[in-house]
Amino acid sequence: MAQKPITKAPPGGVDADAALDLYRRMRLIRIFEDTVQSLFQKGEVHGTTHLYSGQEASGVGVCSCLGEGDRVAGTYRGHGHTLALGVPAQGLMDELLGRATGVCGGRAGSMNVIDVDNGLIGCFGIVGGSIGAATGAALSAKLLGSGTVAVAFFGDGTSNQAYFHECLNWAQVERLPVVFVCENNLYMEFTPIENVTAGAIAARPEAMGIHTQTVDGNDVWTVREAAAKAVEHARSGEGPAFLETLTYRFVGHSRSDPGKYRKPGELDAWRKRDPLLLARASLAERYGITEQQLDAADAEVTAEMDTVVERSLAAPFPDPALGGGEFK
Amino acid sequence: MSGAETIEYREAIRAALDEEMARDERVIFFGEDVAVAGGVFAVTPGLDEKHGSERVFDTPISELAMATGAFGAAVTGLRPVLEIMFADFLPLVMDSLINQAAKYWYISNEQASVPLVVRSAMGAGGRFGAMHSQSPIPWLQGIPGIKVVAPATAGDAKALLKASIRDENPVVFLEHKRLYSVKDPVPAEEILPLGEAAVVREGGDVTLVSISKGVRDCLRAAEALSERGVEAEVIDLRSLRPLDAETVLRSVAKTNRLVAVEEGPLVGGWASGLLGIVAAEGLHDLDDAWAIACPETPIPYSPSLEDEFLPAEGRIVAEVAARLGAGAELKSGA
Numbered sequence: 001m002a003q004k005p006i007t008k009a010p011p012g013g014v015d016a017d018a019a020l021d022l023y024r025r026m027r028l029i030r031i032f033e034d035t036v037q038s039l040f041q042k043g044e045v046h047g048t049t050h051l052y053s054g055q056e057a058s059g060v061g062v063c064s065c066l067g068e069g070d071r072v073a074g075t076y077r078g079h080g081h082t083l084a085l086g087v088p089a090q091g092l093m094d095e096l097l098g099r100a101t102g103v104c105g106g107r108a109g110s111m112n113v114i115d116v117d118n119g120l121i122g123c124f125g126i127v128g129g130s131i132g133a134a135t136g137a138a139l140s141a142k143l144l145g146s147g148t149v150a151v152a153f154f155g156d157g158t159s160n161q162a163y164f165h166e167c168l169n170w171a172q173v174e175r176l177p178v179v180f181v182c183e184n185n186l187y188m189e190f191t192p193i194e195n196v197t198a199g200a201i202a203a204r205p206e207a208m209g210i211h212t213q214t215v216d217g218n219d220v221w222t223v224r225e226a227a228a229k230a231v232e233h234a235r236s237g238e239g240p241a242f243l244e245t246l247t248y249r250f251v252g253h254s255r256s257d258p259g260k261y262r263k264p265g266e267l268d269a270w271r272k273r274d275p276l277l278l279a280r281a282s283l284a285e286r287y288g289i290t291e292q293q294l295d296a297a298d299a300e301v302t303a304e305m306d307t308v309v310e311r312s313l314a315a316p317f318p319d320p321a322l323g324g325g326e327f328k
Numbered sequence: 329m330s331g332a333e334t335i336e337y338r339e340a341i342r343a344a345l346d347e348e349m350a351r352d353e354r355v356i357f358f359g360e361d362v363a364v365a366g367g368v369f370a371v372t373p374g375l376d377e378k379h380g381s382e383r384v385f386d387t388p389i390s391e392l393a394m395a396t397g398a399f400g401a402a403v404t405g406l407r408p409v410l411e412i413m414f415a416d417f418l419p420l421v422m423d424s425l426i427n428q429a430a431k432y433w434y435i436s437n438e439q440a441s442v443p444l445v446v447r448s449a450m451g452a453g454g455r456f457g458a459m460h461s462q463s464p465i466p467w468l469q470g471i472p473g474i475k476v477v478a479p480a481t482a483g484d485a486k487a488l489l490k491a492s493i494r495d496e497n498p499v500v501f502l503e504h505k506r507l508y509s510v511k512d513p514v515p516a517e518e519i520l521p522l523g524e525a526a527v528v529r530e531g532g533d534v535t536l537v538s539i540s541k542g543v544r545d546c547l548r549a550a551e552a553l554s555e556r557g558v559e560a561e562v563i564d565l566r567s568l569r570p571l572d573a574e575t576v577l578r579s580v581a582k583t584n585r586l587v588a589v590e591e592g593p594l595v596g597g598w599a600s601g602l603l604g605i606v607a608a609e610g611l612h613d614l615d616d617a618w619a620i621a622c623p624e625t626p627i628p629y630s631p632s633l634e635d636e637f638l639p640a641e642g643r644i645v646a647e648v649a650a651r652l653g654a655g656a657e658l659k660s661g662a
Binding site: 103107125126131132133137150163 | 356382383387388390392393394395396397398399400401402403404405406423424427428431432433434435436437438439440472
């Protein structure tokens with residue numbers, strides 16, 4: 001199972017192996033989230049969780065366009081962003097189970113994962129925090145002349161936060177190399193986004209003169225193509241880019257949400273546009289990859305996840321006696 | 329140390345910024361009207377010309393963006409200093425300060441530190457009214473992961489700001505508006521460690537503890553008390569997080585009396601917290617202990633109301649004299 005994301009691949013221009021890797025990565029996220037759900041019910045994952053199931057094409061499509069030194073800030077629905085970026089599933093699962101071997105030693109948990117070495121500035125438990133973190137990272141990139149970009153993932157509800165308005169404006173004024181990725185899954189937690197939002201989300205960055213695209217967020221190829229343009233724009237020094245990916249989450253907002261607010265038939269309609277189904281169809285069409293090959297890839301990912309869970313459950317909890325983290 | 333010149337508090341702050349920017353090109357400085365205009369309190373004129381508009385720049389009126397931008401920049405290679413014009417505006421940055429900057433070092437399992445400084449002007453006495461006069465200290469002191477520094481003199485302002493900029497994690501550096509024009513000797517080369525209080529006047533009868541402008545009020549009160557035969561020891565805490573309770577406890581072991589003078593409310597303030605620590609760890613040394621703080625209302629505007637509101641020199645003298653008055657056994661007094 002490859003863990004490294006595809007780097008600096010031109011839009012659409014990947015070979016069959018790389019294309020299959022994108023699919024594997026999306027499958028990994030889906031199976032990871034199903035596993036988290038199941039471990040939560042067994043009491044192994046604590047607190048709460050916000051699953052990314054259904055939105056895989058957005059995170060994987062965007063992260064597949066990033067290269068060495070680029071950075072990502074995700075949200076409390078961040079397992080998908082984390083895995084899409086190439087953070088090992090073992091370190092992430094260990095973290096969710098509160099183990100000392102977790103990517104943050106068990107100090108962070110599901111909503112706040114950080115992996116500096118893998119370019120993950122962090123996942124932020126407060127709506128909008130990712131926008132600010134990426135804006136600041138882009139300020140560093142500009143002033144240090146690193147040629148890198150920073151990506152902020154956030155949801156539709158974030159478009160009504162101060163972080164959104166203040167940082168988009170500032171980033172455009174300072175021409176910062178940041179890509180704002182709004183994953184519009186139609187619901188601000190339980191409330192339909194249109195009930196609480198004046199006008200179209202994408203009209204807001206457009207009004208600031210920011211390079212803006214709205215695309216099908218369930219088709220990984222479409223996301224990749226748009227993300228490549230957005231990343232290129234930001235990297236060129238022309239300022240931030242805004243990418244709205246239209247998608248849908250197949251699960252509740254958090255572990256306690258049965259999703260009763262969904263409109264009749266809505267979930268079924270989106271299930272037919274499951275990013276994994278779309279990816280399977282396109283892989284067959286574009287590369288001649290067979291059902292058997294795809295099923296084999298799924299089985300590999302499932303086996304990998306079984307091993308991950310086995311190791312996570314056997315991993316030690318952090319020792320409170322060790323302390324640490326204080327600075328006087 | 330190569331001599332000391334006597335300069336204004338605001339000039340000392342400018343010198344610290346200037347020297348640190350010259351020393352380390354990762355240090356950047358931004359805020360509202362700080363670059364071209366030089367800041368509303370004239371603290372930072374000339375820095376943009378000297379260090380360039382890439383490193384010293386004006387921002388929109390977007391305090392949250394400034395704070396979160398500083399955070400993001402700090403965890404990716406820069407050492408930002410940002411100015412929040414009035415400390416009363418700090419509530420606008422609190423999400424980034426509390427949930428991002430303060431927590432990052434710990435929850436990342438010490439993967440990366442957050443070397444940023446938030447400079448801000450605080451304090452009452454200037455007739456600025458309820459929303460431009462507050463001390464933010466009670467809002468800030470309960471946040472593990474940040475340091476809260478507030479110098480009382482120009483010399484300390486320079487030495488502590490340099491230390492704050494070199495610190496690897498977030499520091500809120502509070503400058504009292506009523507101190508910007510005071511002049512003190514400022515050593516050319518000095519950096520003070522954060523978290524060490526200073527005994528700025530020795531005495532055996534009572535310990536007066538304060539921070540920022542309050543220290544100067546206490547020193548004047550101590551002189552007045554001396555004329556009445558009471559010798560006060562005065563301690564400048566210099567930072568409230570970390571809090572150097574040890575220096576206070578040592579002094580109380582000598583004087584047996586403690587007065588904490590806070591420009592802020594009694595409930596939830598640092599003075600109450602310090603009294604609690606001294607009670608818990610030094611009760612055997614205590615004959616008396618209390619706080620002189622502000623009423624539990626917003627800060628009023630009218631001179632007659634604001635003057636009465638603040639814990640000024642006269643009130644310190646009156647309360648100490650009354651409580652140590654007739655019958656008090658003074659070690660060094662008459």
